[in-house]
Amino acid sequence: MKNIQETNIEDLTTNPNRLLTEKQSAKVLNLSYQTLKRALRYNGRIPFYRMNSRISYKASDLLAYLDSCRVEKTN
Numbered sequence: 001m002k003n004i005q006e007t008n009i010e011d012l013t014t015n016p017n018r019l020l021t022e023k024q025s026a027k028v029l030n031l032s033y034q035t036l037k038r039a040l041r042y043n044g045r046i047p048f049y050r051m052n053s054r055i056s057y058k059a060s061d062l063l064a065y066l067d068s069c070r071v072e073k074t075n
Helices: 009-014 022-028 034-042 059-068
Strands: 018-021 049-051 052-057
Touching: 009 059, 018 022, 018 059, 022 034, 022 052, 022 059, 052 059
Parallel strands: none
Antiparallel strands: 018 052, 049 052
16 A cells, blocks of 8 residues: 555546545545544545444545535636
8 A cells, every 4th residue: 555645636546446544535635634534524525434443435435525626617
């Protein structure tokens, strides 16, 4: 598994089924770990997997969340 600093959007698009840790996911989304945990996971904005006490996020779910945040300028 790549280390946290090496996780980026290009990696996610080439392997959308990859599972990322909470720290990796927060880094990809440019959020703090606490923001990811509170604002997104607890409010159900990003689906996640719970395996025992570990939380993981699917790369495709992170990409879908990023797409949902996109704002396009309208004339």
